Amino acid sequence: MAELTSNPLYSCRNCRNPLALSEDLLSKAFVGKSGPAYMFGHAMNVVLGQKEDKQLITGLFSICNLYCSKCGQDLGWKYVQAYDARQKFKEGRFILEKAKLLKEYC
Numbered sequence: 001m002a003e004l005t006s007n008p009l010y011s012c013r014n015c016r017n018p019l020a021l022s023e024d025l026l027s028k029a030f031v032g033k034s035g036p037a038y039m040f041g042h043a044m045n046v047v048l049g050q051k052e053d054k055q056l057i058t059g060l061f062s063i064c065n066l067y068c069s070k071c072g073q074d075l076g077w078k079y080v081q082a083y084d085a086r087q088k089f090k091e092g093r094f095i096l097e098k099a100k101l102l103k104e105y106c
């Protein structure tokens, strides 16, 4: 991989809609519904689904599903609220599944 290019961008694997910047990537250590997932501080061109409470591995959270604004593909979720104080840092963060992303260099 060419690590010399400076601004990699993560886009939708399905329609190449730009979704997140690599500088907003916070962690690669997450697990989504279909496998590895990344946590971002910001995401763009996404549509939020209905808010719901969900029991995840690390506790109970209020989350919204995330969809691509162009093709509607299910991408991951956004943490809206953490019920466990130790998980508060995840609030407002975006989880995008690696399998749904395409890394591009521009």
Ligand SMILES: [Zn+2]
Pocket: 012, 013, 014, 015, 016, 017, 068, 069, 070, 071, 072, 073
């Ligand atoms: Zn898409």
